[in-house]
């Protein structure tokens with residue numbers, strides 16, 4: 176990746192939805208010093224975001240760094256190729272890496288570098304440090320979201336309809352982060368991020384609750400191990416563009432992008 180101060184770093188954003196569109200707008204505003212957005216990639220017309228909308232291959236010809244804000248399939252299909260071209264990659268759809276073969280391939284690929292954004296949650300720094308001191312023995316996350324945001328294509332009509340009419344909180348899923356992010360690929364990337372950080376997707380016990388009163392999306396994390404005990408609760412306002420996604424995520428992506436291109440500030 177080019178890093179000289181007098182040459183702007185060219186960013187391609189994959190996905191022009193709730194996260195991607197906000198990221199493009201912020202980059203055009205100059206929110207990450209020396210990074211300019213040069214293209215957005217999306218199968219559907221995204222409207223005028225202020226940068227050309229290109230097909231992936233054409234966009235990669237211009238990219239120093241790719242910001243993925245599209246979905247797990249993009250990571251499965253394109254991450255290794257992007258890294259092999261020497262382009263750096265910021266991953267938002269972290270759940271893709273719960274596939275051990277893909278995770279190994281992404282880790283081995285280069286010379287481009289990759290980073291995962293913390294996205295909708297925090298506390299990952301201390302959990303990563305704690306896991307380095309000694310294995311964590313317990314990692315749990317309870318995510319609470321609006322029921323309609325949790326309807327999945329694999330659900331039968333009965334279960335999907337239940338989520339549309341439910342009036343009380345109801346547990347929708349209980350299992351490992353690996354399963355959680357496979358079954359809810361657009362809603363439980365945070366569980367996968369915890370799995371990545373603690374080095375074990377199967378250690379992370381995920382509970383997903385649909386709550387019709389959940390004005391805020393909640394991720395409650397409990398962990399313990401040799402280093403100590405950890406508890407934190409995050410309550411995010413959903414994105415007005417996509418209530419499945421927390422509104423803070425584009426800002427997390429921009430923060431991660433600054434770190435990836437070597438312009439971090441504040442706490443890392």
Ligand SMILES: NC(=O)C1=CN([C@@H]2O[C@H](COP(=O)(O)OP(=O)(O)OC[C@H]3O[C@@H](n4cnc5c(N)ncnc54)[C@H](OP(=O)(O)O)[C@@H]3O)[C@@H](O)[C@H]2O)C=CC1
Pocket residue numbers: 189190191192193194195216217218219244245246247248249267268269292293294295296360361362364365368416417419420421424
């Ligand atoms: N790590 C974290 O904390 C979080 C991660 N995420 C991840 O980020 C992703 C994006 O979230 P969000 O912006 O809210 O979702 P949106 O649905 O608002 O936007 C995603 C956009 O990407 C497009 N897209 C789908 N497939 C491709 C592709 N192959 N190439 C290019 N563009 C594609 C979609 O098009 P179309 O609508 O036609 O499919 C859509 O326009 C989520 O799917 C999830 O995986 C989300 C929230 C938190």
Ligand SMILES: O=C([O-])CC(=O)C(=O)O
Pocket residue numbers: 294295360361362363364365366392411419420421422424
């Ligand atoms: O935005 C959130 O709160 C979490 C989310 O969708 C995800 O992890 O995929």
